[in-house]
Amino acid sequence: MSACKQLVLLVQQRSDCVWRHVRRSVTTWYPVGAAFNSKPHRRLDHFERNVGLFGVPELSCPSGFQLATQAALRNTELLVDKACFCPPGPETVESFDQLSDGLCKVADLADFVKVAHPDPAFREAAERTCIEIGTVVEKLNTNVKLCKSLKELLDDPKIVAQLDPDTRRVAELFMFDFEISGIHLDETLRKEAVKLHVKLLDLNNEFLAGSHMPNRIAKSAIPEHLQLHFAKEGSFIQVGGLHADSPDDLVREIAYRIYLYPNGDLMNCLEELLKCRYKLAKLVGYESYGHRALKGTMAKTPGEHISFFGSTQELMPWDHPYLSGVLRAERFNIEPSLYSPYLSLGACMEGLNILFSQLYGVSLMSEHPSLGEVWSEDVRKLHLCYAVVHETEGLLGYIYCDFFHRADKPHQDCHFTIRGGRLCQDTNQYQLPVVVLMLSLPHPSKSAPTLLTPGMMENLFHEMGHAMHSMLGRTRYQHVTGTRCATDFAEVPSILMEYFATDYRVISQFARHYQTGQLLPENMINRLCESKKVCGAADIQLQIFYAVLDQIYHGKPQNSSTTEILKEMQQKFYGLPYTPNTAWQLRFSHLIGYGAKYYSYLMSRAVASMVWKQCFVQDPLNRDMGERYRREMLAHGGAKEPMLMVEGMLQRRPTMKDFVDALVSELNPNFETFIHDSES
Numbered sequence: 001m002s003a004c005k006q007l008v009l010l011v012q013q014r015s016d017c018v019w020r021h022v023r024r025s026v027t028t029w030y031p032v033g034a035a036f037n038s039k040p041h042r043r044l045d046h047f048e049r050n051v052g053l054f055g056v057p058e059l060s061c062p063s064g065f066q067l068a069t070q071a072a073l074r075n076t077e078l079l080v081d082k083a084c085f086c087p088p089g090p091e092t093v094e095s096f097d098q099l100s101d102g103l104c105k106v107a108d109l110a111d112f113v114k115v116a117h118p119d120p121a122f123r124e125a126a127e128r129t130c131i132e133i134g135t136v137v138e139k140l141n142t143n144v145k146l147c148k149s150l151k152e153l154l155d156d157p158k159i160v161a162q163l164d165p166d167t168r169r170v171a172e173l174f175m176f177d178f179e180i181s182g183i184h185l186d187e188t189l190r191k192e193a194v195k196l197h198v199k200l201l202d203l204n205n206e207f208l209a210g211s212h213m214p215n216r217i218a219k220s221a222i223p224e225h226l227q228l229h230f231a232k233e234g235s236f237i238q239v240g241g242l243h244a245d246s247p248d249d250l251v252r253e254i255a256y257r258i259y260l261y262p263n264g265d266l267m268n269c270l271e272e273l274l275k276c277r278y279k280l281a282k283l284v285g286y287e288s289y290g291h292r293a294l295k296g297t298m299a300k301t302p303g304e305h306i307s308f309f310g311s312t313q314e315l316m317p318w319d320h321p322y323l324s325g326v327l328r329a330e331r332f333n334i335e336p337s338l339y340s341p342y343l344s345l346g347a348c349m350e351g352l353n354i355l356f357s358q359l360y361g362v363s364l365m366s367e368h369p370s371l372g373e374v375w376s377e378d379v380r381k382l383h384l385c386y387a388v389v390h391e392t393e394g395l396l397g398y399i400y401c402d403f404f405h406r407a408d409k410p411h412q413d414c415h416f417t418i419r420g421g422r423l424c425q426d427t428n429q430y431q432l433p434v435v436v437l438m439l440s441l442p443h444p445s446k447s448a449p450t451l452l453t454p455g456m457m458e459n460l461f462h463e464m465g466h467a468m469h470s471m472l473g474r475t476r477y478q479h480v481t482g483t484r485c486a487t488d489f490a491e492v493p494s495i496l497m498e499y500f501a502t503d504y505r506v507i508s509q510f511a512r513h514y515q516t517g518q519l520l521p522e523n524m525i526n527r528l529c530e531s532k533k534v535c536g537a538a539d540i541q542l543q544i545f546y547a548v549l550d551q552i553y554h555g556k557p558q559n560s561s562t563t564e565i566l567k568e569m570q571q572k573f574y575g576l577p578y579t580p581n582t583a584w585q586l587r588f589s590h591l592i593g594y595g596a597k598y599y600s601y602l603m604s605r606a607v608a609s610m611v612w613k614q615c616f617v618q619d620p621l622n623r624d625m626g627e628r629y630r631r632e633m634l635a636h637g638g639a640k641e642p643m644l645m646v647e648g649m650l651q652r653r654p655t656m657k658d659f660v661d662a663l664v665s666e667l668n669p670n671f672e673t674f675i676h677d678s679e680s
Contacts, residue, residue, distance in 0.1 A: 101479075170480055173296075210266040216258075242255050262582070278557055292596075339454050343511055348511075362472070365387045397433040400436045415467060439460065458498050461498060474635055492604045550590070550596060633646075
């Protein structure tokens with residue numbers, strides 16, 4: 001029997017208990033839990049070879065990025081020639097996908113390293129690679145000969161009729177990339193389009209960097225007793241966030257006013273960025289950047305979903321996050337410290353392992369990374385590379401878990417695709433996907449493992465939803481692997497995981513006190529679920545405001561500044577007053593990655609809600625439904641129209657009213673919880 005099958009049988013045969021007690025106050029864990037609740041033994045091998053980041057030999061040092069980039073660009077030239085001169089047919093699409101795969105392997109890896117590596121030299125080298133390859137991609141998207149080879153294929157009905165559905169869709173997606181880049185323009189205008197693309201790369205980077213920079217103010221401007229709440233820099237106070245969880249309303253107000261104080265240079269950058277996006281969209285034939293961005297999504301056009309958004313008070317903007325949290329805690333007694341002892345990181349990882357085993361027949365296996373494979377000592381010591389193994393399919397891919405806080409590491413939780421999956425035609429082997437999950441969790445202490453709050457646990461499940469989308473997809477082409485799909489569909493698997501993270505039937509499989517082994521009480525989970533509905537309508541209203549603002553910014557140019565538009569939309573769609581001399585939009589970094597598509601969170605939440613209630617709410621561990629979910633939604637990546645995947649899962653085509661009803665239904669209280677609390 002193979003090692004993989006032995007592991008699967010072990011997982012299937014074990015009891016519901018996630019760990020067993022061997023003596024008083026000492027807990028032992030199954031392999032996945034142990035990997036995260038204890039420090040792995042460090043292997044000392046002076047003769048071990050440095051394999052480079054993610055096993056890429058060139059990346060054992062920063063200068064290796066240039067070598068990897070040059071190799072990718074040489075391979076690109078060969079593949080461009082191959083794609084341009086091979087006879088129209090499936091081989092054409094395969095050449096295009098090889099071209100995309102070769103560039104993405106370097107660009108995606110660099111995109112991660114430039115934000116996550118602790119060594120500035122690595123970050124700078126990765127940044128240069130991102131810019132260099134990004135520029136090449138924009139030029140390829142306006143390469144007439146390359147486009148012509150694809151057009152000859154798609155214009156021949158006989159050839160198209162012989163293509164399988166995946167190959168045809170990938171060919172159409174590549175053609176779509178040509179069209180939105182202005183391939184149909186004359187040479188002069190094409191060059192103008194490339195210039196705009198390259199300029200936007202610089203503007204995007206400038207805005208992203210500026211949106212996360214702290215603002216500072218002279219110490220003398222802040223009451224001395226409040227200065228301890230902020231970082232100090234000589235005679236200045238630095239404010240790097242909103243301090244939304246501070247119980248001191250003056251601290252929250254100071255942070256809000258200073259952190260959001262307008263930066264003239266960044267304001268000019270945003271204005272120029274939006275102008276460039278509109279100019280590019282018009283140049284290539286779209287009514288606005290929003291129309292260009294939404295083509296190929298579930299929404300299709302801005303007009304299709306603007307009706308999805310609807311149209312409170314002696315409250316200030318800096319009060320809402322804090323006071324809603326206070327209301328939740330007071331009404332439902334959901335102090336995070338009451339939950340954390342039951343939610344050790346190891347227990348949560350075991351919970352994910354159990355969930356995936358029951359739904360998909362998939363197991364997580366720990367694997368020691370080789371020398372140089374991971375990007376910091378912290379990563380190597382405290383967490384491992386994970387191999388995802390299916391009970392019959394074998395190894396499915398790798399997940400690198402970069403979970404713990406460290407200096408200079410972004411605080412947001414993220415999923416990064418390092419390498420996409422694809423079927424390699426020359427070897428008939430499947431290129432295994434590689435992803436990184438990045439969180440910012442506290443380190444374990446001498447007396448306890450890392451203990452998660454309910455919010456941290458939910459974020460872990462959310463990000464693992466993205467990872468499993470990448471792992472369980474088995475697309476023929478890299479261009480449409482895993483999360484490389486329509487933006488308003490990409491968040492569905494991750495949001496759906498949040499429902500599993502708050503269902504007692506799932507949580508009871510793993511949430512036990514790290515010292516006593518006691519099971520997390522069911523009424524605590526019920527209270528946690530109900531607490532989310534407190535101020536839920538206001539939370540949705542805030543998301544609507546963000547989504548509408550994003551749409552207006554990326555629509556036709558307005559005779560108003562971005563701040564004036566913000567003020568008008570905030571009054572119309574949110575209700576809380578605008579604070580003079582603030583510019584929240586300069587901190588809205590999602591304008592870069594989600595330009596004109598921020599509504600995707602609401603759309604995806606509505607779809608996830610429908611999938612949960614129709615398919616999983618009766619039995620969240622149902623294997624048949626798990627296989628159906630993988631078959632209809634996860635397996636295709638972007639190789640199938642997103643609405644067709646939703647329709648396949650729900651076995652009906654949802655309407656816009658269904659989307660709205662799904663969101664509203666999330667706010668309905670569970671009166672059994674209120675009755676149970678009253679009786680208690």
